[in-house]
Amino acid sequence: MTTGTRKTHDFCWINLMTPEAERARAFFGALFGWTYGEMPGVPGSQLILVGGRTAGALMDLSAPNMPPDIPAHIGVMVKVESVDAAVAKVASLGGSAEPAFDVLDNGRMAMCTDPNGAVFSVWQPKKQDGMDVDSHAPGAPSWYETLTSDLGRATSFYAALFGWKLEDQCPVPGMTYTLFKLDKVPVGGAMQLMPEHMGDVPPHWGTSFAVTNADATARLAVELGGSLCIPVSELAGVGRFALLKSPQGVSFHIVEWASFPDVAAS
Numbered sequence: 001m002t003t004g005t006r007k008t009h010d011f012c013w014i015n016l017m018t019p020e021a022e023r024a025r026a027f028f029g030a031l032f033g034w035t036y037g038e039m040p041g042v043p044g045s046q047l048i049l050v051g052g053r054t055a056g057a058l059m060d061l062s063a064p065n066m067p068p069d070i071p072a073h074i075g076v077m078v079k080v081e082s083v084d085a086a087v088a089k090v091a092s093l094g095g096s097a098e099p100a101f102d103v104l105d106n107g108r109m110a111m112c113t114d115p116n117g118a119v120f121s122v123w124q125p126k127k128q129d130g131m132d133v134d135s136h137a138p139g140a141p142s143w144y145e146t147l148t149s150d151l152g153r154a155t156s157f158y159a160a161l162f163g164w165k166l167e168d169q170c171p172v173p174g175m176t177y178t179l180f181k182l183d184k185v186p187v188g189g190a191m192q193l194m195p196e197h198m199g200d201v202p203p204h205w206g207t208s209f210a211v212t213n214a215d216a217t218a219r220l221a222v223e224l225g226g227s228l229c230i231p232v233s234e235l236a237g238v239g240r241f242a243l244l245k246s247p248q249g250v251s252f253h254i255v256e257w258a259s260f261p262d263v264a265a266s
Contacts, residue, residue: 002135002187009162010187011144012079012123012130014056014207016048018072018248021060027224027246028058031217032139032209041104050140053133072249074207075111076120076144078162083108083124086161090114093157103128114157116148118203135210142210142255144188148203151176151192158190208253214240217254221246 006012018024021044028034028048036058037047044063048055061070080086087097090112100110106128111121123130133140148154155166155178164180164187180188193201211217214232221244222228229251230243239258245251 002185004134005129005132006079007182008079008081009164009182010079011076011141012125013077013121014048014131014141015075015077015121016056016058016250017061017070017075018058018246018250019061020248021046021058021062024246024248024250025058027226027248030224031221031226032211034139050133050137053131053137053140055131055133055139055141072246073204074250074252076205076207077109077123077130078120079130080122080124080162083110083122086110086122087112089161093160094153095157095161114146114148114154114203116150116154116203118146118148118154118205120205136257138210138212140210141207142257143208143253144205145208146188146190146203146205147193147201148190149193151178151190154203155180155190164188206251206253208241208255211254211256214242214254214256217256218242218244221254 002010025036035049037049039045039047039057043065044060045057048058083100087100087110090097094115095113097110097112100108102108105126107126108124109121111119113119135142146154158164158180159166164182167179167181169177169179176192178190179186218228218232225247227245228242229245232240232242234240237258240256242254243251244254
């Protein structure tokens with residue numbers, strides 16, 4: 001669990017990129033209790049608020065400032081001290097990055113791609129530190145994991161880039177799951193893509209949102225027009241989770257934690 005403003009090299013923001021933004025706001029508002037705030041100077045974007053605290057932004061893919069052909073998705077950001085230094089390091093480690101740019105006077109960012117093709121962003125805060133919602137709060141971004149085509153290559157890349165420590169686990173027989181730890185606290189994870197179960201899903205980063213009742217939340221998502229992609233399942237000692245998709249095509253996980261004892265705060 002993470003509380004307060006995020007530390008350097010922790011996940012600090014999500015961008016929920018969606019068509020039909022008004023309908024998407026209504027869907028997630030009804031599902032998670034989100035409310036929204038203004039983002040002056042960023043057309044088509046609104047702050048995502050969970051219990052009055054900032055979690056990220058919901059961004060309208062039809063806004064005039066958006067490049068064409070961006071799919072509906074949730075983008076993740078990691079806080080860094082220097083975006084430009086991070087971009088250079090990404091390239092040196094076998095990844096790639098778009099040119100860094102300033103987001104008004106809020107901060108500086110760059111979109112990056114790891115050596116296996118998963119996209120993430122780095123954020124150097126100025127006026128906007130990023131999210132400050134508690135990661136265990138219902139409706140909050142609570143966990144981040146990359147599904148990847150080469151687990152060893154991906155975990156080595158992120159360990160070198162962000163200084164994350166690696167801890168391999170075996171939650172089910174035959175599957176290795178790697179925890180990413182920052183100052184001994186888990187901040188995310190990585191898992192090998194299994195084509196026999198996942199088809200042609202490309203490497204990517206996914207976001208899980210905390211809920212108090214996974215079964216009830218999954219039912220509500222379907223009632224609201226969403227889709228249940230992976231039914232609610234239980235992972236011993238971790239909790240209950242499911243993969244959902246919004247009516248606008250945004251995929252996301254929900255997780256009802258059984259235990260989440262580690263706490264990090266800046």
